[in-house]
Amino acid sequence: MVAVPAPGSAAATTQTARALFVRRAAWRWEEIAFWVLAAASYFIFPGHLVLITQAMITGLFVVSLDLMFGYAGIPSFGHAAFFGIGAYTAGILARDWWGDPLVGLVAGALVAGLAGAICSQIVARLHGIAMLMVTLGIGLICYEIANKWNSMTGGDDGLQGMQITPLLGRFTFDIDGKVGFIYSFIVIFILYLAARRLVNSPFGLALKGIRENVRRMPALGIGVRAQLALAFTISAALAGVAGALLAETTQYIALEVLGFDRSISVQIALVMGGMGNLIGGMIGAIAYTVLRDQLSLINPAYWDFWVGLILVVIVMTGTGGITGILRRTVDRVAARIKR
Amino acid sequence: MADFINILGAGVAYGVLLFLMAGGLSVTMGMMGFANLAHGSLSMLGGYIVVMLMNWYGWPFFGALPMAAIGAAVAGVLVERTIFKRFYWGNQLDQVLLTIGIVTMTVAGATFVWGAVPPAVHVPEFLEGRVHAGFFDIGSYRLFLIVFGGALTAAMVLGLEFTSFGAKIRAAVDNRRMTVSCGINIDRLFMLAFAIGSALAGLGGGLAIYLVGLDPSFPVKYLVYLLVVVVVGGMGSIRGTLAASLALGICDVVGKYYIPYLGAFIIYGITVAILMVRPNGLFGRGGH
Amino acid sequence: MTADIVLETEGLNRSFGALRVTQDVSFKLPRGARFALIGPNGAGKSTFINLLTGALMPSSGRIRLHGEDITRVPSQDRVRRGLVRTFQINTLFPHLTPLEATVLAIAQRHGLCVNPFKRLSGCHAEIDEAHELLDKFTFGADGERPTHELAYGRQRLLEIVLALAAQPKVLLLDEPAAGVPQQESAEIFEALAALPDDIAVLFIEHDMDVVFRFAQRITVLVAGQILCEGTPEEIADHPQVREVYLGDGEDV
Numbered sequence A: 001m002v003a004v005p006a007p008g009s010a011a012a013t014t015q016t017a018r019a020l021f022v023r024r025a026a027w028r029w030e031e032i033a034f035w036v037l038a039a040a041s042y043f044i045f046p047g048h049l050v051l052i053t054q055a056m057i058t059g060l061f062v063v064s065l066d067l068m069f070g071y072a073g074i075p076s077f078g079h080a081a082f083f084g085i086g087a088y089t090a091g092i093l094a095r096d097w098w099g100d101p102l103v104g105l106v107a108g109a110l111v112a113g114l115a116g117a118i119c120s121q122i123v124a125r126l127h128g129i130a131m132l133m134v135t136l137g138i139g140l141i142c143y144e145i146a147n148k149w150n151s152m153t154g155g156d157d158g159l160q161g162m163q164i165t166p167l168l169g170r171f172t173f174d175i176d177g178k179v180g181f182i183y184s185f186i187v188i189f190i191l192y193l194a195a196r197r198l199v200n201s202p203f204g205l206a207l208k209g210i211r212e213n214v215r216r217m218p219a220l221g222i223g224v225r226a227q228l229a230l231a232f233t234i235s236a237a238l239a240g241v242a243g244a245l246l247a248e249t250t251q252y253i254a255l256e257v258l259g260f261d262r263s264i265s266v267q268i269a270l271v272m273g274g275m276g277n278l279i280g281g282m283i284g285a286i287a288y289t290v291l292r293d294q295l296s297l298i299n300p301a302y303w304d305f306w307v308g309l310i311l312v313v314i315v316m317t318g319t320g321g322i323t324g325i326l327r328r329t330v331d332r333v334a335a336r337i338k339r
Numbered sequence B: 001m002a003d004f005i006n007i008l009g010a011g012v013a014y015g016v017l018l019f020l021m022a023g024g025l026s027v028t029m030g031m032m033g034f035a036n037l038a039h040g041s042l043s044m045l046g047g048y049i050v051v052m053l054m055n056w057y058g059w060p061f062f063g064a065l066p067m068a069a070i071g072a073a074v075a076g077v078l079v080e081r082t083i084f085k086r087f088y089w090g091n092q093l094d095q096v097l098l099t100i101g102i103v104t105m106t107v108a109g110a111t112f113v114w115g116a117v118p119p120a121v122h123v124p125e126f127l128e129g130r131v132h133a134g135f136f137d138i139g140s141y142r143l144f145l146i147v148f149g150g151a152l153t154a155a156m157v158l159g160l161e162f163t164s165f166g167a168k169i170r171a172a173v174d175n176r177r178m179t180v181s182c183g184i185n186i187d188r189l190f191m192l193a194f195a196i197g198s199a200l201a202g203l204g205g206g207l208a209i210y211l212v213g214l215d216p217s218f219p220v221k222y223l224v225y226l227l228v229v230v231v232v233g234g235m236g237s238i239r240g241t242l243a244a245s246l247a248l249g250i251c252d253v254v255g256k257y258y259i260p261y262l263g264a265f266i267i268y269g270i271t272v273a274i275l276m277v278r279p280n281g282l283f284g285r286g287g288h
Numbered sequence C: 001m002t003a004d005i006v007l008e009t010e011g012l013n014r015s016f017g018a019l020r021v022t023q024d025v026s027f028k029l030p031r032g033a034r035f036a037l038i039g040p041n042g043a044g045k046s047t048f049i050n051l052l053t054g055a056l057m058p059s060s061g062r063i064r065l066h067g068e069d070i071t072r073v074p075s076q077d078r079v080r081r082g083l084v085r086t087f088q089i090n091t092l093f094p095h096l097t098p099l100e101a102t103v104l105a106i107a108q109r110h111g112l113c114v115n116p117f118k119r120l121s122g123c124h125a126e127i128d129e130a131h132e133l134l135d136k137f138t139f140g141a142d143g144e145r146p147t148h149e150l151a152y153g154r155q156r157l158l159e160i161v162l163a164l165a166a167q168p169k170v171l172l173l174d175e176p177a178a179g180v181p182q183q184e185s186a187e188i189f190e191a192l193a194a195l196p197d198d199i200a201v202l203f204i205e206h207d208m209d210v211v212f213r214f215a216q217r218i219t220v221l222v223a224g225q226i227l228c229e230g231t232p233e234e235i236a237d238h239p240q241v242r243e244v245y246l247g248d249g250e251d252v
């Protein structure tokens, strides 16, 4: 292989070295475009705010998985557990005690994060398929508990009777979903910023190291268990917030929030959007929601087949999902313009 | 006491089924470094082949069983040659995503072809009753499973232990680099191992449906069981897989009988406890 | 003299099934050493390194670093105590740049790797140190390209850079120049020879010219056992070594 100097610089200097990390952390155009469009959708699609809000909540859920899967390379087949724990925490709180949405949100994050921290003590000790199996087991157990603990969760019928009080004591959640949209948008955007900060920290770099070569990490002095446990806990807390948001904006929780299907669909959404760049999670969630809607219009029973096929094709072609394709297309166009 | 022994019998029969369904998975993971989460889809295929041949074309049960094995082997090799082959020793995340995509497709595909309703499953009349001997009382079909499955398992273990093909497979599990340098055609070896593993999965599926039923979500329902068996047994270890299958089968049946509320939790609890002590499974080799 | 021993093993054993790959190995590495470990393929050299670094656990025997027993200490803690290795087969981070990988190693040393709040782009001390280290090994612009795009020789060099980023007191090099053309191989060993005196180095190498040029003492490992140990001259004259290893016959 011929050594080609990095674009625009013949030699590396301290300046270029520092600039590399600034570049890595810089806002990419697809991120800006996504958030501008998401905000604009409030005005463009006023009739679909409820659906858009749900897609964005799914987006936060997918982003939480991206931290584990896209960054640290840890697959999870039970991530719905934490989404569900967050949802039921906020739901039960609002039904039985306290309906303040922000309190529910924080409680959902705390309980889900705590559950994640406990599970992480098991998961971080394992690798590969054993890890996958345990996450799958965690998901199934949580589903079973919610299913059987009828008096608390409503079991199969779902949780009803939440009494959500107005946001900040002033803004009542309306039927058009305006307040729900703004509330969710702000929460999700703030958490997105936090996730961005995290992946561009030394901790985030360590997560990438785990993904790229976990065997090398101990040789650098990094035991990875602390990193994995922290990543799992944070990821679970974020998923919990997403669950709590869904519960609060829909004021109802179906048992399916904990289902295996949800754990898988969030994986698929992530792959569709593109892993390991955060915004891919948000975009993938939107794309998945739209695609599911369209496919189930055509064929309600078998749309899963096409979703599975898309997953297989993306993995086999190694395109890197929507963000990967976008990026390559834009790079190619840019190169052509330059020439 | 008598009760317990009979439940134990049911557990062993279930364990044998799990072993047939998981054995091939353990070998592909140990030998090819390939995590085939779609292994259960082959069992489902075997199940539907048996149902189809019997219910639609009036085949006898024992005529349909071999076809289940053959059908699953053909399907397995087809996918192995066209898709899986490129992912051997590759990134495990890709393997997981790829095969879970295939699971999703097969579940939807089975719903399309065979419908979501569980089909009626029949076995020959002489296997439908129960066998009594003293305080021993067991369903004939379960007894048949234990005997037939036991013989098959013994054949497998002996085949791995005493044939040159088995020696090659064991060598490949132990050390791939060395196997290649010994001039063994590893590509063909993989294909054969995959075919046999798939055939066993298909056969296991064909045998399982009378006891556990069949519907398109079969591969998903049994995914966690397969993973538990492989992980607890230690990848690539046939003895480990056998031990884990039997243990899981017995724990599951016994647990669900005596403590129905805690049935599933006991299994996960035990599994996690074992993994905490031995992260590479009971019979897995420590350190890589 | 014994006070100067930084790394020491005592009756180290390890088997894989029936295969005894390390048999009763007792070995001493003094401060500032430049020692070589040689032996035919499959002799158990890499296994020995794996035991020293904690990638494998010995079935019996002790390992001491700076006089402290580290036999049961996990790999990462041995690295923190200054026992660092490179790998015979490149064990790198394909999609990270060498710069990022080096920053990662340095950030770990500074205790930053569990910090999700600090901005990496603000870690100037770590970035500058990483850049300097890569510069010393003439990485140039290659330091800022993904590792998997680099030429193989560069990747071998990165193995060493990553080890040095951990600030070793004892450096174990498993065939650092494996598969590298002779010209580049010489460069790698020149760089190693120029390391500060307070770092003890043990390297595995098959090329005898290199071994005789750079090693003060040589240990010969055959079938998991130490056959003999001595200065290059002694080893070159050792009849058994000539027979089993240096190939007075067909071997090597």
Ligand SMILES: Nc1ncnc2c1ncn2[C@@H]1O[C@H](COP(=O)(O)OP(=O)(O)OP(=O)(O)O)[C@@H](O)[C@H]1O
Pocket: B175, B287, B288, C016, C019, C021, C039, C040, C041, C042, C043, C044, C045, C046, C047, C048, C088
């Ligand atoms: N994890 C393992 N499981 C089983 N056998 C192993 C394992 N690791 C190494 N071996 C065996 O132990 C022996 C010694 O291997 P090792 O890699 O230490 O040799 P080496 O001296 O480094 O050889 P080379 O010069 O080829 O690098 C070999 O026969 C090898 O096959």
Ligand SMILES: [Mg+2]
Pocket: C045, C046, C047, C088, C174
């Ligand atoms: Mg070696």
